[in-house]
Amino acid sequence: MHSKISRHLLTHKNELKIMEIQMLPKKSKKRGMLFLELINEGNYKHNIEVLKNGGIFITARRESPDSLNHSPDEYLPCEFCKGFFLKNLLWHHAKTCKLGSIKNDEDDEDEKLGKSFVRKGRTLLYGSLFDENESNITHLLERMNDGEEKEIIKKDLIIKNFASIQVQALGEERIQKKNDMHRVSSNCRTLARLVMMARKDIPLPSLNKLLSPEHFDKIVKYASQLSSEVPSLGPRLGHLIDHCIMVKNGYAVRKNDETMLNASKNFKHLFDSEWGYRVNAPSRKRKRVANLNKPSKIPSTSDLVKFRDFLIFEMKESEQIVESTQDHLAWNRLAKATMCRLILFNKRRVAEVEDLPVEDFQKRPKWTSTEEFEESLTDMEKTFAKRMDLVEGFGKSKKNMKAYILLTPDSKRALEVLTRYRSAVGVCPTNKYMFARLHANTPLSGTTAMKELLGKCEGLKNPENITSTSLRKYIATVSQILDMTQGELKLLPKHLGHDVKTHKEYYQLSSSVLELSKVARMLYAVENGQVNAWAGKKMKDIQLEELPEPLPKDDDIDYELAQKEDQSSSTADTSKPSCSDHEQPSNSDSEQLQYIRSKGKRGTKRQWTKEETDCLRKKFKGYLSGIQKSVHQSELKEAQKICSTRTLPQLRAKLNNIKLGKSNC
Template sequence: MSDFSYLLNTLCIYFQSSDEDYCISNNTSKTSNSSKSSNDSNNRNEHNNNNSNTPNRNFSSLTPNVSSNLSEFNEQSNIENNNFGIYTVTGVIRKGNKKKDFCIFCETYVLNFARHVTRNHSNEIDVQKILVHPAKSPTRKRLLDTLRNKGNYLNSNVVCKPVQKPRVLSQTHVLPCTNCLGFFSAKLLWRHRKKCCGSDKNHQAAAQNLLLFDIRVDPDLKQSVFPKMRADEISMVAKKDSLICAFGARYIKIHREKHFINVTSRKMRELARLLIELRKIDNSIASLFDALKPKYFDSIIAATKIVAKYDTEKNKYDSPTYALNMGTTLKQCADLAIIMALKRKNVSQTVSAADTEAELKTFIQIVQAQWHFEISSQAASDLNLNKWNKVTIVPLASGKEIVYCRVLILNRRRPGELQRLPLHIYETCTNGEKNNYEEFSDIVTPSEKILLKKFKRVVIRGKRGRGVPVLFSDDIQDHIKVLLHHRPIFLSKKNIYLFGNPGTIEPICGYKILNKYAHSCGAKNPKAISSTKLRKHLATLTQIFSMTDSDLEQLATFMGHSIGVHRGNYRLLNDVYQTAKISKLLLLMETGGTVDFKGKTLNEININMEEDLMEKNDVDDETSDIEEPIHPIPLPPTNTETNNSEVESNKKSKSIKIPWTEEQKKIVRLYFAQHIKKRKPPKRLECEALKEKNTEILNNKDWLKIKVFIQNEYNKKSKK
């Protein structure tokens, strides 16, 4: 069986339809060859074969007739296949410049396909099916187009011919129709599909995958990941590169969950972007396997900076995460390339596997030694800087009340974890009242016992394989019962998920639904209602309570991460903590009141800020009544620390307002005239110096009252 016959058999297996007539067996192949030899003279006269002109491409899989006729075809054709496997049409196709079609029987290019198969291949079964219909009938025309398209499709790895002639000078990407195998413009393929077999969503992805029928890759990768990839140049490069496909196949094998299909697609496209830039930098690089050499390390660094959008003027990465991840990905690809080299895959016959292995190991050592200095250090710095300056929005209680995902909000779960909850796991779990909690009866309060009966606890798979609980309240359980009662009407039995997507065997997309209802529920800030922000909201508000380390550990376990991650990423923000908590220490040191709070925690320290700048505008300009200085007042200590007399000493005394006299105002305004003009508050030493000069007049005013008076003066003038 010839190589071309193998392609025909591959096509028949792909469609699994009545096209088995096109599968050429050994006997049919002999018959076809004999028919071809008997008509060689006619073919020579018809096509003017030129055997001396050999094409630049590799056509070892085709017969000599195809190779000899291809040169003539390319001379008249404006259609070319670029390095990435995406077919493009350039230039103007004139009316008299008709393109030739590929005949699947004699494996030659013909100018008039209908006349050729009628005269030379009338004994073929498929041609006989055409000849039984009247000439120029729609059925005969349709069958001829089908046979013509199949021949052109099987030869698409050599040259591509679109069904309709493009008449524009700009490049037009063409893709095959999965139904009739005709090539059409990628942008207008939907229009043909609507007439050919009905409209569908992923027609471009399916058409691009049809071009890869002769590429041997992992079946799971081809069936699960390829249809999810976007049909563009980047995806085509990823699909045609053997090392990128091997990387994707190995990644999907160790990540069996369905949501990792999109992750695999993203990682393969990241490598494809890098390979495209490498080809632009050095055209000698044909594949990712060729690029993993020590001499191309500088080119890889340059390509990574381009893809990660490195700004040389600002010395900053716009996509620092890509730059950080690429170092690990390249090392994994190099390890996989070593295995391929030992298996003699993608290795030239002139280069030994040992030499290739040594080069790859050297490349890994260079990446381990230099990637941190060339890429990772700056990228990590940019990533941290973006996190520090990122404005974090905490969800409002009024927005959460109308969100439909009550389970997600109650448990602060990740959307992917909850959406993949299997139905049988939910049904097998029971409520807390049916479990034996007798041994905990002494430590559980009555209200907590009620909660044990109210909530149903289901443990699901969380991040990194951790078991994380999900709590279902009574009313939510009642709602789920209604859903399960009507479930057979909308969901297939093959759908195993509690929150299944109707019409499919997949779960719902949790984050899209949460985003949809966050915008439609009337929330004040829809962007604040996301899984990540809700989880941080829970961890942040828990700092209000004095939780022990054991309580924090239980909370971290419930949220599905370690206590270190909880403290590092989910606690109160640094700007809030430093401004609200640490500033109290600074004010105490400034006022000299640190002795009164000996042995207290930051939460137990309370400072009276009635005379702060927040209320300075409320003071009357003429009869500004300033309260007596009130020193920081600590919270009442516990009984174990102090006695009743100490508690009484900490009680807040009544403030006595002493108005300013005109003489006092005149002296202070004159002394701090420049401060009022420059809108600069006086310092403590300056106020005390004024008081020493006018002790008798300012005997009832301390330095803080003088400072606030000056601030009120220049604020009053600014309002005017």
């Protein structure tokens, strides 16, 4: 066959390649290689058409009877001769490829040995398979694992167009983040799984066919099945389908296909009216139910302090070794410790720190502000502004493009050491990341580094609670203790990379301690009917000491006698009737009532003296006159030195009674 096709090719005498072959001596090695290259080029173009439209697939080697069940998708072309070989055998051929040995005579031997033949074969194949507007998804498919999902993505019209638009939105490769392409790949695989599920009900399904009104109920069924295992997958799938509807609309408009456009619009009407109720709402409810009665795992302050001290020690020790010996292991250790230190201090997402480019650190500006703004700062804030430094990186979303990474003096010094000795320890010049992986173009994994250093740090009570997400929940929850203004409240979410609504809804956990203490005591106050004591006061002005102590246990109260006491007290308060108009309780009942009163109030009630009342009026004159809004705890402690027999809650209650005009003294 080879000789026959060679004789046929020689009939095309006017072609430049044939003219070059005819000038070479017959049966020469180079003449044979050029014939092989020309033959494989024709077979390659034929196989591309077969992969697109179907037909007989031509392989580089004759198939054995045992291997005839291989599909065309299991083959890849050799980057040198363009012959198609099985993927798992391509490396074996490429090492001994005759055309490869000729083309690489002038190349550096080390560079040739480092090439990935399978990856380059995929690049060659995908570059030929896709049209010009789909060529940007070549790199996306290269990084995907082979499987049924990948084959669907390669052949499905809507998924390919969706992926192409998503990749274009990422921008140039130099400004992409490490996981950007992975997110697009994950979205495409999710859509491919939807098409895979439809194979049970629809012959030869595609996303284009599914996005029509008659198949809407089937898509809802498939989405519900997927979200039953992962609740968040339902809303996410709806978001992707909404994008694909727009992609289908655009394709129909370009092709002037009214049938496809009408089907897409009708599907959109059904989607907008029913998807939220039939898929999103059950998924979110399922997620809320699954999270009930699960304690929020946020790290303890003592663990964070210990881990911080451990990281600072690691940084100092490895800095000294790097500066003295330029050891690559010490440099790697310093990079991991510094990265974890920045994550711990800034409470940022792991990816925002590990993806920090070294260029952003080196070219950071000298941060200055206007004189008016500097004059508004306190002395402490001015000191912090001088000591700290700042680097702006890429944030997670389009809304929060900037990731503000504050640099403490120790972190800044460590970053300067890492930058100074990069080339000395063997970091690739093409690696753009500050925390670079040695002999690679990728950064170190922040999650792996955090787990590794937490395992080395001794004395931690719950090291598993120290994660990037839990740190963000920790700072959002602990910040509730601070009396932050509305402007200050916006600063923290902005630093963390989300808005105030997300900050309050997802990160700011309701502390169980606050529920069991402050909220419980306020509810007791309402239950005891003592809310009128705070009339005219704001909730923020009510001190914890003003709240009543919890009532005794329910088993210790005689409810019948308590009801009699309430009736007698309410009767006594109305129009002061004479004793003859009402029956007096018996001695035994009076003794029991007195027991209830004394037990509920914890001690015998003592009359306030005129000297004590005058002392309080004089000391808290500003509060009683309304000039001062609240009383500080330290002021009450000073008053307690004079009224030594009174507790702080008693002093505060007396002040409120005087202010409300309920004091007789």
